[in-house]
Amino acid sequence: MSRRKQKKWLNRIAYERMEILFNQAEKEFSKHPERSDRYVKLTRSISTRYNLTLPNYWRGRFCKNCDKFLKPGVNLRVRLSGNTISRKxxxxxxLTRVPYTRKEDKS
Ligand SMILES: [Zn+2]
Known part of the structure; x- marks a missing residue:
């Protein structure tokens, strides 16, 4: 029981660290893209070590293939075709393709 509690606590710290690292990566990107790449690597190693998934809004902001921090319009091309988002x-x-589910607005 106490072990599980401790793990939860550790996970929260890990999440906070990933958050900080990604924000830092975003901030540094225009001047020091190589630092952003380093932050991405750190974030990924944290997520692997703690077996955590990255926060939703940061997914797709780095390349799973080369570990680089990606910024739309700079080194990331996002295209929406039909029900698929492709990120290059x-x-x-x-190239990554993700199915896109549009939220139906029925009002
Ligand atoms: Zn790449």
């Missing part, structure tokens, strides 16, 4: 990393050319 312009650093290594890696």
């Amino acid at each position: 990393c312009l650093e290594c050319g890696h």
Whole structure:
């Protein structure tokens, strides 16, 4: 029981760290993109170590293939075609396709 409690506590810290690292990556990107890449690597190693999934809004902000921090319009090309979002990393050319579910507005 106490072990589980401790793990939860650790997870929260890990989440906070990932959050800080990604915000930092975003901030540094225009001037020091190589630092942003480092932050991405750190974030990914945290998520692997603690077996955590990255927060939703940060998914797709880095390349799973080359570990670079991606910014739409800079080194990331996002395209919406039909029900699919395709993201192309312009650093290594890696392409990711994610099904896109549109929220129906019935009002
Ligand atoms: Zn890439």
